[in-house]
Amino acid sequence: MGKITLYGIDGSPPVRSVLLTLKALNLPFEYKVVNLLAGEHMTPEFLKMNPLHTVPTLDDNGFYIGDSHAINAYLVSKYGKTDILYPQELQYRAIVDQRLFYNASVALPSLRAILKQVLFLNELNIPKEKIDALAEVYTTLELYLKDQTYVAGNMQTIADFHFISVITTATVFLEVDRSTYPKLAAWLERAKSLPYYEEANGKGVAGIIGLIKSKDPKIV
Numbered sequence: 369m370g371k372i373t374l375y376g377i378d379g380s381p382p383v384r385s386v387l388l389t390l391k392a393l394n395l396p397f398e399y400k401v402v403n404l405l406a407g408e409h410m411t412p413e414f415l416k417m418n419p420l421h422t423v424p425t426l427d428d429n430g431f432y433i434g435d436s437h438a439i440n441a442y443l444v445s446k447y448g449k450t451d452i453l454y455p456q457e458l459q460y461r462a463i464v465d466q467r468l469f470y471n472a473s474v475a476l477p478s479l480r481a482i483l484k485q486v487l488f489l490n491e492l493n494i495p496k497e498k499i500d501a502l503a504e505v506y507t508t509l510e511l512y513l514k515d516q517t518y519v520a521g522n523m524q525t526i527a528d529f530h531f532i533s534v535i536t537t538a539t540v541f542l543e544v545d546r547s548t549y550p551k552l553a554a555w556l557e558r559a560k561s562l563p564y565y566e567e568a569n570g571k572g573v574a575g576i577i578g579l580i581k582s583k584d585p586k587i588v
């Protein structure tokens with residue numbers, strides 16, 4: 369097995385979804401922190417690996433791939449001892465893919481819109497519509513979890529890892545209220561009991577939530 373290097377920063381939800389996958393697969397890897405606020409993702413060296421200048425970016429022994437969804441699917445397909453995290457059976461995979469595309473196109477962007485305004489633009493009045501967009505994501509996940517333990521069925525998949533990283537971050541703006549979202553709240557508790565949860569997601573979430581709270585944003 370060649371060397372795996374993950375470029376990222378703990379505050380980033382998509383980076384944490386890859387950390388969860390690497391830990392679940394028990395893969396050795398080097399973690400290189402890319403300080404976005406210092407522009408380290410805009411250097412010629414980084415742009416050579418990923419012209420879209422985003423973290424996470426994976427270097428698998430000289431093969432470079434960006435986008436957390438593509439990275440996690442690749443890692444399980446290449447290194448998984450089983451296919452449970454990203455099933456090969458066509459229809460099951462289609463359901464997992466649908467969840468991944470929903471995260472990439474709706475859930476993650478709705479959180480990123482708020483993170484960008486608070487952390488990068490320092491605009492601390494968050495329009496209520498942005499919080500409503502997060503609430504819609506919670507409602508969708510509650511629906512996915514209605515009759516099953518995980519978002520794509522009764523086994524945990526990489527789709528859960530993506531939503532774990534997004535929802536645990538989003539709670540700083542919108543609590544997962546147990547009476548409104550009982551299934552989502554229970555799923556979140558299950559996620560937090562993963563043996564590698566704290567290292568892969570918990571400490572990164574605590575850091576970014578601390579930073580957001582220190583800015584004291586308001587919902588208007």
Ligand SMILES: N[C@@H](CCC(=O)N[C@@H](CS)C(=O)NCC(=O)O)C(=O)O
Nearest residue numbers: 380381382421422423424435436437
């Ligand atoms: N769809 C991408 C989103 C990655 C992304 O937007 N990452 C942010 C940090 S959370 C980033 O690198 N932003 C810097 C930039 O876009 O220049 C993924 O899932 O990896």
